[in-house]
Structure formats: C-alpha cells, structure tokens
Amino acid sequence: MLPQAILIDGTTGHLAPFTGRYQKRLSELERIFQDEEGRDRDVRMRGDPLVYEVMEYREEGSDLFFGTTTIFPGKVGNEFYMTRGHFHRRRDMAEVYYTHHGTGVLLLESRTGQSELVEMHPGLCAFIPPDWAHRSINVGDDRLVFVWVCNPQAGHDYAEISSCGMRRLVIDDPSGYRVVDNPSFRMASP
Ligand code: M6P
Numbered sequence: 659m660l661p662q663a664i665l666i667d668g669t670t671g672h673l674a675p676f677t678g679r680y681q682k683r684l685s686e687l688e689r690i691f692q693d694e695e696g697r698d699r700d701v702r703m704r705g706d707p708l709v710y711e712v713m714e715y716r717e718e719g720s721d722l723f724f725g726t727t728t729i730f731p732g733k734v735g736n737e738f739y740m741t742r743g744h745f746h747r748r749r750d751m752a753e754v755y756y757t758h759h760g761t762g763v764l765l766l767e768s769r770t771g772q773s774e775l776v777e778m779h780p781g782l783c784a785f786i787p788p789d790w791a792h793r794s795i796n797v798g799d800d801r802l803v804f805v806w807v808c809n810p811q812a813g814h815d816y817a818e819i820s821s822c823g824m825r826r827l828v829i830d831d832p833s834g835y836r837v838v839d840n841p842s843f844r845m846a847s848p
C-alpha cells in the first residue's frame with residue numbers, strides 16, 4: 659500500500675478519488691419511517707427523491723476505510739430524512755463520525771436498551787462505541803455531510819433495526835426537532 663491524499667468536498671460529500679458509491683432513494687427505504695403511506699405518496703408524486711448518498715475510499719488489506727455520507731434535507735410525515743441504521747456485524751468494532759456540513763442528530767442504542775443522542779454540527783466528532791446501533795438524521799434544511807472512519811471488517815447488521823425499529827424517533831418541531839418514544843418499537847427476541 660502507498661500513502662494517498664483524498665480530497666473531500668465538505669459541502670457535497672464528494673470524494674476524489676473514491677472506490678465505491680451508492681445512493682438510497684425513498685422507494686428503497688422500507689419500514690424506516692412511521693408514515694408508510696406518506697412515503698408511498700412521495701415516491702409517486704415527488705419522483706422518488708434521493709434521501710442519502712455514501713461515497714467511500716477503501717484500500718484492500720487495510721484495517722481502516724473511510725468515506726462520506728450526505729443526507730439530503732426532507733421529511734416523511736413529521737420524521738426527517740435519515741439513514742437505515744445498523745449495528746456492526748463485528749460487535750467489537752467502533753466507528754467515528756465527523757460532521758462537516760449541516761445539522762443532524764445521531765441516534766444511538768446499546769444492546770441493553772440505553773438510548774443516546776449526539777448532535778451533529780460542523781466540527782463535532784462523534785464516537786460510536788462497539789455494539790451500539792447508530793442512525794443519522796438530517797434535522798436541518800440543508801444537506802448534512804459527515805465523514806466516517808471504520809474498520810472494513812465491521813460490516814452492517816440491519817436486521818434488528820429493520821424488524822424492531824429504534825426506541826426513539828426524532829420528529830419535526832417548531833423549535834427544530836423533538837425526540838419522542840417510538841410507538842412501533844418492539845423488543846428483539848433474545
Ligand atoms: C454511515 C456509515 C456507513 C453507512 C452509512 C449509511 O456513513 O456508518 O457505514 O452505510 O452511514 O447508513 P446505513 O447503512 O445505516 O443506511
């Protein structure tokens with residue numbers, strides 16, 4: 659391996675060079691938002707909007723990789739655009755998020771049911787401990803762009819969040835956002 663310099667555009671999340679990239683549109687985000695009807699309607703009437711984009715830089719054989727996630731501003735019902743949320747398949751592996759642009763909330767949950775919130779503002783760096791589920795939410799009216807660094811072996815485990823949801827929801831509020839209990843949350847079977 660050789661040293662590399664990768665240019666990150668902090669307002670668009672663009673990486674140059676990059677080794678991987680994907681986008682998530684609203685139609686692909688099933689069972690994330692409470693208002694499934696509202697989501698269907700936005701998919702049909704608003705041209706299946708882009709919710710977030712991930713770009714990454716990976717070197718085969720390295721124990722670190724990094725990239726950006728850009729969450730576009732938007733809402734489904736009273737919930738802001740957000741990522742699916744996941745645990746890492748490797749329960750011993752942490753992650754770091756450094757926010758570059760926009761305003762967001764990082765919602766975290768441990769396996770034992772502790773729930774924490776870390777604000778995302780330019781300059782704030784969030785440490786995501788091993789075995790905490792994490793979901794990022796754009797609560798502003800501009801793009802939320804953050805840089806993440808992780809071990810490529812960490813992997814994504816989406817199953818639990820997808821079937822049980824997270825314990826708390828971040829919803830729109832005249833003051834910006836509000837955190838409420840998720841009425842649809844159910845405990846994972848042991
Ligand atoms: C962050 C990182 C990525 C993750 C992305 C989207 O940038 O944690 O590993 O893939 O967010 O989140 P999710 O995979 O939960 O949709």
Ligand code: ZN
Pocket residue numbers: 744745746753792808
């Ligand atoms: Zn992660």
